[in-house]
Amino acid sequence: AAGVIQSPRHLIKEKRETATLKCYPIPRHDTVYWYQQGPGQDPQFLISFYEKMQSDKGSIPDRFSAQQFSDYHSELNMSSLELGDSALYFCASSFGLNAGELFFGEGSRLTVL
């Protein structure tokens, strides 16, 4: 069965650079969530989208932005990268009516040098 696809799987950037992560939800899923997991930390909720509109916001820094496109894929844009942004970034998707059962991707590992 198709799963949540995240790209790139690994990304290395310098401080103050910009990075973009992409997430392709499971077909027919209309809700996308972004999570950040630092080394040794638990996943932290960043932001979510339902039907291309922001539906909930967590601890997402102002330097980050995200959107969901007409084909339901989502992108997380991160600017002025800091060392502390080094983390695993997970995207998850769900079908709105069955919210709560989130399907997570394998994550994108961002390393900021």
Added chain:
Amino acid sequence: DAKTTQPPSMDCAEGRAANLPCNHSTISGNEYVYWYRQIHSQGPQYIIHGLKNNETNEMASLIITEDRKSSTLILPHATLRDTAVYYCIVSSFRGSQGNLIFGKGTKLSVKP
């Protein structure tokens, strides 16, 4: 403030049942109990969820106390591949609104 309290770690012998407790004494009437697990650096995986009745699926059973202040996830026959961090999460989803807030979780080690 954390909505759930779980033991930081537990051990279980392979083939035995793993019983993972969770306290959620401040749970609201419209909040569900969700269980997810994360195998080292992989994306979290949904296991099961419930509101007030006990639930069972192919992965696990969820036992929720009558007052809903605590629950237990049961893996009936633990295998080495069940070694993971298990997260108990309480959340209310109204349609598409809501999210999951991960707490500290229980690191379950299944040993041969």
